[in-house]
Amino acid sequence: CLHCIIGEDRNTFLGHIYNSLVENGVFFVSSLCAKDSNSYEITKNDHVYRHVSSQQSLITELEQSGFRVVTANVYERDEINHITIHAVKVVYS
Structure with missing residues (x-):
């Protein structure tokens, strides 16, 4: 659950995930998501x-970390929404 990773630890975590995957490797994200x-x-x-x-800031964060978002699904909840994202590692030459 990505929402449990706070502050600069998020960049470190995403960097480790990126470096652990092969080209086109899949990263599945599950997180709380803001309603706005x-x-x-x-x-x-x-x-x-x-x-x-927010949905857009999470997608931007993943893209800036080198992932391409394939799908993003938001599930409406009473207080805080939930999002799942299927992303893949992109290797730029």
């Missing part, structure tokens, strides 16, 4: 413990 275009963080006891991206 605003990403935000959830805190508990004054500590950030969830990052809730």
